[in-house]
Amino acid sequence: MGRIFLAGLAILFVASTASAQERPYFVTYDHYLEEPGALELAFNPLFGSVSGGNDFVAGSIEVEYGASAWWTTELYLDGQHTENESTVFTGFRWENRFRPAEREHAINPILYVEYEDVNGADKVMAAVVGHDVASDFEEPNSETVQEIERELELKLILSSAVKGWNISENLIAVKNLAGEPWEFGYAFGVSRPLALAASPERCSFCRENFVAGLELYGGLGDTEQFGLADTSQYLAPLIAWNLPSAVTLKLSPGWGLNQDSLPFVLRFGFSIEFSNLGSR
Amino acid sequence: MRFAVAAVAFTVFVLSSSSAMARKKPESQIYAQFAHVPDDARARANPLEADPDAALAGRKLYERHCAQCHGATGESGRKGPSLLVPEIQTASPGALFWVITNGNVRAGMPVWSKLPEPQRWQITTYVQSFGEAHTATAPPGPDRAPGR
Numbered sequence: 001m002g003r004i005f006l007a008g009l010a011i012l013f014v015a016s017t018a019s020a021q022e023r024p025y026f027v028t029y030d031h032y033l034e035e036p037g038a039l040e041l042a043f044n045p046l047f048g049s050v051s052g053g054n055d056f057v058a059g060s061i062e063v064e065y066g067a068s069a070w071w072t073t074e075l076y077l078d079g080q081h082t083e084n085e086s087t088v089f090t091g092f093r094w095e096n097r098f099r100p101a102e103r104e105h106a107i108n109p110i111l112y113v114e115y116e117d118v119n120g121a122d123k124v125m126a127a128v129v130g131h132d133v134a135s136d137f138e139e140p141n142s143e144t145v146q147e148i149e150r151e152l153e154l155k156l157i158l159s160s161a162v163k164g165w166n167i168s169e170n171l172i173a174v175k176n177l178a179g180e181p182w183e184f185g186y187a188f189g190v191s192r193p194l195a196l197a198a199s200p201e202r203c204s205f206c207r208e209n210f211v212a213g214l215e216l217y218g219g220l221g222d223t224e225q226f227g228l229a230d231t232s233q234y235l236a237p238l239i240a241w242n243l244p245s246a247v248t249l250k251l252s253p254g255w256g257l258n259q260d261s262l263p264f265v266l267r268f269g270f271s272i273e274f275s276n277l278g279s280r
Numbered sequence: 281m282r283f284a285v286a287a288v289a290f291t292v293f294v295l296s297s298s299s300a301m302a303r304k305k306p307e308s309q310i311y312a313q314f315a316h317v318p319d320d321a322r323a324r325a326n327p328l329e330a331d332p333d334a335a336l337a338g339r340k341l342y343e344r345h346c347a348q349c350h351g352a353t354g355e356s357g358r359k360g361p362s363l364l365v366p367e368i369q370t371a372s373p374g375a376l377f378w379v380i381t382n383g384n385v386r387a388g389m390p391v392w393s394k395l396p397e398p399q400r401w402q403i404t405t406y407v408q409s410f411g412e413a414h415t416a417t418a419p420p421g422p423d424r425a426p427g428r
Contacts, residue, residue: 021345021394030394032390032393032394033390035348035390036359036388036390037359063290066390068388069383069384069385069387069388069389069390069391070385070386073290075290094290099385102382102385102386103382103385103391104381104382104391104393161393161394164396164397166394196396196397196398196399197328197337197396197398197399197402198337198338198340198341198398198399199333199337200333200336200337200340201340202340208396208399244344275348276358276359
């Protein structure tokens with residue numbers, strides 16, 4: 001492992017930082033893929049308030065790579081710490097996004113395929129599906145780490161650019177490979193830079209570097225009980241700051257919209273992007 | 281253990297595909313994208329043409345988003361073709377804006393519609409300023425919009 005770590009450091013050393021223009025969302029995906037050859041490292045911690053249990057901090061380390069202009073692949077390593085309980089590694093997720101269309105359209109589709117191998121203690125909330133509810137977070141880590149969840153997650157990402165706004169809709173279907181029913185969910189996001197034209201000055205605090213938006217996401221039940229009953233729903237405003245140094249910072253407080261949701265979730269994001277990985 | 285296996289597999293994949301990625305596509309294939317620009321897009325005028333700050337802002341955006349592939353002054357980079365060639369410099373602003381917006385996905389150029397429209401026009405203005413010396417000595421190309 002040590003050699004792999006050193007090799008990784010050497011690769012990042014020869015790569016240069018690239019443009020930071022990351023999606024502002026935490027849950028919703030838009031139709032923009034990573035630039036070819038660019039590698040993004042990100043850390044996305046999340047604080048969750050649990051009314052009937054212990055609060056927690058979960059997080060994922062994300063490695064995203066632009067394999068081509070039509071294919072982006074990502075690896076996530078997830079973990080969490082629950083107050084008065086323990087800190088646990090909860091598994092990994094491997095995600096791939098494919099762009100079938102060669103050109104921009106009014107609505108741009110992206111196909112998303114993810115394999116995840118996590119345990120029941122995973123609290124990253126990368127997507128909310130099926131009957132994921134607040135009471136799931138009350139179960140102790142000592143029990144949930146025993147539950148192995150190997151799942152295939154499919155998303156249809158639809159996204160549009162309209163007069164400076166991004167409007168994205170994600171339809172989510174998750175299949176637990178142990179034979180459980182398909183679960184469904186959705187995510188919807190809108191965002192816009194605070195200024196559409198760039199200022200001529202080089203600056204970190206120019207309005208065009210900030211993006212504000214809103215996310216709405218939640219579960220839609222499963223094949224046995226489709227709909228909003230016994231699901232959790234969240235509304236989360238967000239702000240993203242794209243620094244000229246290829247770093248992006250994001251913040252999003254979110255609120256549960258029904259009694260089956262966590263009352264409050266606070267997400268934070270840090271990412272840095274390196275370009276020309278592997279180029280001579 | 282399973283996460284170590286996943287991490288190693290992902291690293292091997294990234295390293296192998298990145299070396300394949302680094303191979304630049306034939307430039308003729310890349311410039312051919314200009315033949316696909318729709319007529320109405322080709323005829324669009326640059327709304328920031330008279331804005332004295334457009335090229336300055338475009339330069340800032342170019343250095344941030346484009347120079348990694350096309351080189352600091354558009355001379356061609358590790359992955360992207362030269363922007364100093366007549367195919368680019370004699371293209372109409374509308375055609376260049378369309379190619380920036382739509383990219384050339386199969387040839388490795390991503391779409392740039394994630395930048396708001398005014399920023400894409402600012403980049404267009406800056407990229408076309410590369411060739412002012414070139415167009416001053418060469419006859420206008422067939423693709424050049426009237427009035428430009």
